[in-house]
Amino acid sequence: MDFLFVLIVGLLVTSGAYLMMSGHLVRFLYGLALFSNAANLAIFVSGGLSYGAPALIAEGEKAPLEPVANALPQALVLTAIVIGFGLTVFALALAKRAFASEGTALMDDMRSAEPRAED
Amino acid sequence: MKSLILSVASRALMPTLLIVSFYVLWRGHNEPGGGFIGGLVAVLGLVIMSKAEGVRAARDFLRIEPLSLAAIGLGCSVVSGVWGYIVYGTVLKGVWPFITVAADGSKSGLPVGSIFLFDLGVYLVVIGGVLGMLFAMEEVVAPEPDEDETRDGGAG
C-alpha cells in the first residue's frame, strides 16, 4: 500500500515538473497544484499508513479504547492544505492580473520587471 | 443570471447553514467540529446567497467588510492567548472562568473560556478570509453593475 502511494507521489511530481517547465503561466500553476498534493501525500505516507480508528476519545473516557491512527500527520496535512489553498487562490488571482497587464501568459515574454537590454 | 429556484432555496438554506455552523463551532471542544469547519459551513451559506442574489447582496448581509471580519478574528485569537498569560502566566493556556472543579475532581459549569474565544477567532478568520478571496475573485470575473449609482440616478 505504501508503495502505491509513493508511486502516486512520484507521478504527481513528474507531471507537475513537466507542466512547470512548459513556460506557460497557467500550466505552471497547475504544476504547482500537483506539487502541493504530492507534498501532502508524502507527509501522509511518511507518517505511516495504518487502518487504526480515528483518534477520538469516547464520552467519559480518558484515552481511546482501541488502537488509533497517528493523528499528527493528518493535522500537519490539514494545515498544509489550508495554506496551500490560500496560496493557490492568491497565485491564480495574481496570474489573472499579470495576464491582464502584460497581455501574455508566456513566461519568456513577461519582462516588465527586467526588460531585455535591447528594449 | 438569477434563478428563482436558487433564490427561494437560499432563503431556507442560508439561515439553516448559519445555525449549523454555530452548532459545529460550539461542539468543537470534545467532538469533531470547531472554528475551522464551522467557519467553512457559514461560508457555504453566504456563498449560496451570493450565487442566488449576487455578491453585493451577500456583502450587504454581512454588513462588515470580510477582511475586517478576519482581522477581528485574528484579534480574538491574540486576546485569548494573552488571557491565558494574564491568568496562568502561560500564553494560550486554556482559561475556563465558568467551570468549577469539585473536591472529587468532577467539573460543572458552562464550558466557555479562552479556548472558545480562540475558536471563535478561527471561525471569523475563516469566514472573513475565504469570503474575501471568493468575493474578490467573483467580482473580477463578473463585475456587477454598480447598484448604488443606478439607485442614485433613479432618485435624481
Added chain:
Amino acid sequence: MLVAFPILTALGTAVFCFLMRDQRQGQMLASLGGALIQVALAVALLWTVTTSGPLSAQMGGWPAPFGITLVADTLSALLVLSTAIVLLCVVIFSLSEIEREQERLGYQALVHALVAGVMGAFLTGDIFNLYVWFEVLLISSFGLLVIGGGKAQLDGAVKYVGLNLIATLAFLTGVGLLYGATGTLNMADLNQAVSGRMTETAILASAGFLLFAYGAKSALFPVYFWLPASYHTPAAATSALFAALLTKVGVYSILRVFTLVFETDGTPLAPVLIVAGAITAVVGVLGAVTHREIRRILSYNIISSIGLLIMAIGIDTPLAITAAIFYLVHNMLVKAALFLHAGLVLKIKGSEEFDKVGGIYEQAPWIAVLFLVPALSLAGIPPLSGFWGKFLILRATIDLPSLALTVLVLVVSLLTIYSVARIWLEIFWKSDERGEGCAPAPALMVAPIVLLTILTVGIGLYPDLLYSWSDSAAAGIADPSTYISAVMEDPS
C-alpha cells in the same frame, strides 16, 4: 513568556492597523507604537538572554516535545532586535512614502503581519511551526509586493510567488520525511533523534529538501533569480523591509537547522554549502557591476552577501559562525539603510536610473554623504561595521588549508567596492546635464536613514559589544546543550 510577546505584539498591531485603515492618523500611530514596543521588547529579550541564558515558553502549557515551544537564545534575540530596529525605520519611512490609497488597502497591517512571521521564524523551536511562520511572512510579502501594483510590480511578483511556492513545498516535503524518519518535530528533540543517523537515506533526503527550500528563500545560487526580478519593483519601504529581513530568515534557518538538527561534518552538506555560497557571492557581485539602477545593483549585492554568509556557515569553525552572525546583523541594518536611500533618491529626483539622475552631491551634499557612509560600510571600508564583518569572514577563511576562499572573498570585496562606487559616481557625483533640481527631502524619510547610519558607524567604532553577542550566539550553536535543556526542561 517574554519570548511570545514579539509575535503577539506584531499580530495585535497588524489587527489594529487593519481595522483603522481608513483613519490615517490612527493607523500611523498604531503602527509606530507597535514598532516602538517591538524595539523595547527586543532589548528586554536580548538583555535577559545574555544575562541569564536561553529562554523558552511552552504554548498552552503543553510540555516539549509535544507542544509548540518558543525559544530564544542569543542568536534569536540578536536577530529579533535587528528586526525590530529595521521595522521601526521602515515604518517611519513609509509614513512619508506610502500613498493614501495603499495605506487604505492595509499597508501597515501587512508590514506588521510580515514582521510577525519573521519574529515567529526566529523564535520558534519547532520545525513545522517554522514552516507556518514562513507562510505567514510569505503571504504578507505577497500582499506587500502587489499592493497598488503597477505593471513591473505584477511581473516581479509572478516570479517571486512562483519560486517561493516551490520552495515552500520542498520545505513541507522535507519536514514530512523528517517526521517519518524520527517521529518528532521539535528541533531540540530532533537533535537527539537525528544524531548518529546522518547517513540514512531518509534523513539525508530531508536535509536536501530543506537545504533547497532555505536556499531558495535566501537567494542562494542556482535558485536566486526571483530576487533581482522582484526587489526593485515595489515601494522603497517595502523593498528595504524585504532586503533586510526575508533572505535573512532563510540564512537563519540554514544556520539553525543545519547546526542543531543535522550534523554537517562528514556529510556532503558542508562542501555543498561552501561551494554554493562561493558561487553565489561571485554571481551576485558580477550582477551588481553590470546594472544601471540603484535598487537593481543593491539586489545583486544582497545575493553576494548571502553567498559570503552561507560560505561562512559551511566552513563551520567557531570563528566562521561568529563572523557569519556579525555580518548578518550588519547586513540587515546596512541593506535597509541603502534601500531606503534609494527611495529617497527616487523621491527627490523622480528616478533611480543612472541615465536619468545626477548631481545630487552639488545640490544636496548631505543626502549624498548619507548614502556614502552605509555604502562604504557595505563595501567593507574601515572603520564602519562592514569592515569588521568582512574582516572576520576573511580571518575565518585564512585558517583553511586552501587559500582559494580567501582570494575569493577579497575579489568579491573589491568588486563590491566597484559596484557601490559606480552608484556614487553616476547618481551623486556626476553633474546633472539636464540641470534639474532636487525636490526637498522629507524629514520622515531622512530620519530612519540617519538612525541606521549612526548604528553602522557605532558598530564600526565600537565592535566589541556586537562581537561579544555574536561570539556567545556562536558558542550557543557550537554547543547546543543549553538550548536543548532550555526547551526540554519545564521552566514553570
